[in-house]
């Protein structure tokens with residue numbers, strides 16, 4: 498049976514060139530959405546878009562002008578925006594305690610993960626308001642809920658994303674726009690493969706199910722949150738942690 502939950506809808510997936518974003522983009526396209534992958538990677542991005550019959554738009558989520566320009570071009574071409582997922586993110590310094598963390602690493606992680614969430618969310622809401630409908634999903638992390646030792650920059654940025662979701666969800670609660678977050682534990686992607694092995698072991702050992710989450714599990718949950726069915730949920734960061742966080 499073909500599921501067409503996103504028929505006629507337009508979706509922007511930042512960070513959609515790889516990892517979680519690529520899988521969410523694929524499922525959205527399979528379920529009828531017109532998908533724009535927006536990513537800083539100008540090699541993987543167009544290839545990922547082509548694979549799903551979507552389009553590619555280069556952007557750096559940390560840059561205000563870049564985000565505004567990309568969203569404007571997509572909105573002009575598509576005529577509407579129904580779904581926006583911010584998956585672009587970086588880990589930054591990991592496997593080290595705060596005494597060793599350089600300020601530049603801290604600033605860079607906040608710029609991409611937190612400033613990027615603010616900029617993409619703001620641009621999406623502005624473009625969803627005229628039609629009084631929209632689904633915004635910001636990818637946070639279990640690190641933002643629980644705090645991972647050795648990842649102070651990342652954990653801080655993701656806690657900020659959860660706070661952003663709580664606040665903005667309430668701001669638009671009386672409209673047709675929902676703003677939610679997703680807090681996965683470890684999912685095997687390039688991001689995780691590039692981390693310190695001791696850091697990955699620390700995070701994986703904490704998962705009660707004793708396994709990593711899968712990209713299919715991420716896409717399934719994200720696409721429910723992004724569907725019209727998820728109409729009584731806003732300001733919430735959904736858990737996807739194999740039992741690590743039970744709140």
Ligand SMILES: NC(=O)c1ccc[n+]([C@@H]2O[C@H](COP(=O)([O-])OP(=O)(O)OC[C@H]3O[C@@H](n4cnc5c(N)ncnc54)[C@H](O)[C@@H]3O)[C@@H](O)[C@H]2O)c1
Nearest residue numbers: 512514515516517537538557558585586638683684686688
């Ligand atoms: N993989 C995990 O275990 C895990 C767990 C929890 C949360 N997350 C979060 O999920 C999101 C996706 O992670 P992933 O594991 O798929 O990583 P990934 O490295 O596989 O993919 C990240 C994508 O974001 C893009 N990107 C990075 N910085 C960008 C920028 N400034 N502007 C535009 N694009 C940019 C990259 O080019 C890449 O395509 C991130 O926010 C990450 O923090 C991942």
